[in-house]
Amino acid sequence: MAISLSMDSSATTATFPTDRVTDGLSATEIELRGCFVLGLGGNAAQYRLFLDGLGSHLRAYLRRRLPRAQADVEDILQETLLAVHNARHTYRDDQPLTAWVHAIARYKLMDFFRAHSRREALHEPFEDDGSLFVDSDVEPADARRDVGRLLEALPDRHRLPIVFVKLQGLSVAEAAQRCGISESAVKVGVHRGLKALAARIRGGV
């Protein structure tokens, strides 16, 4: 935490501390920041390096923060990267990149919590600034958006039961109530829908 505290206080100083190059954490900060600043100047290759590096760190950060929602990590990661990209003009040169990125990641994470109101996840503390660049997770995973696209092709009577029962984890009775159909219709919908999905995936659609 001593490191993260020092990162915090440097947010208010006019010059970026260069005496911590030996520090593992600050080395990432300096490396990513270098790529980012060049990227802001129009260097697409450096910008790509920055996004790749940031993506790995963010993935590890989000996986730690969302132990019960690993499937959402890739979605939130992409959303956060997009937010970083869209807000890149708001970065101040005299500010540590860690503090800037962390504030954005936290904002997007809170947004996700609000939208999903996962109460158990809200108990996770996300006050520790500096931990963002501690781990790196380069293993990419597919976002759930692809499933969403496949599901869109299904008719509602198949799609909604799958969304409620298989993705959101509701009971058959709850799903039946939400869809306004009988429980057996929900079961049939899940069954036929999954079958249709499997056929689509095999067919390479």
Place this chain on the structure above:
Amino acid sequence: MKTNDFIGMLANQTPSVDRRAPARRFALALLLGLVAAMLLMAAGLGLRPDLTQVVHLPMFWLRLTLPVGIASAAMWLTLRLSRPGVRIGARWAGLAAPVVVAWAGMAVVLARASTDSRVALVLGHTWRVCPILIALLSMPAFAAMLWAVRGMAPVRPRVTGAAVGLLAGATATVAYCLHCPEMSPAFWSTWYLLGMTIPATVGALIGPRVLRW
């Protein structure tokens, strides 16, 4: 979509960024807000007829320092709040300084006044309309500044909304000073502040919805 492809897509959008664009946007919003408040004041309320004489009085300028001081502090706060990860900390006190000075002035004036004239000093002749007129004059500045902040990335939308509202209120009060006939610190330390608080409250209420990104 795979995150790698997604990153490739982002990196392919020529990422050259104009670093001065935010400053220009804020300057434009501030100017628009002030000019609009001045025009509204001149057209709807009129400059005070003795303006050419009162500009020679120190109290006229002293009165103007209250909204100008609050506008400066609120502008500074708004600029910082609209960027992620920029801390404010103890410098919130910058906002309190003009208020403390104004209230000290009010205390001196009221202490030296006779007991029966105190209420009259505070209420003046226009206390009923003053805060409402300030709130009305602040509307263009409010809209312009919200537009400027929406181009940024405020991570604390409620506080940012309040700062934007306060800035708009203070801008409007600068314009209102050219109309307002009241000169007593007891009056303007009360009602000008109340007038600025109205848009600030509105900003805190609508901030989370309007400043989402």
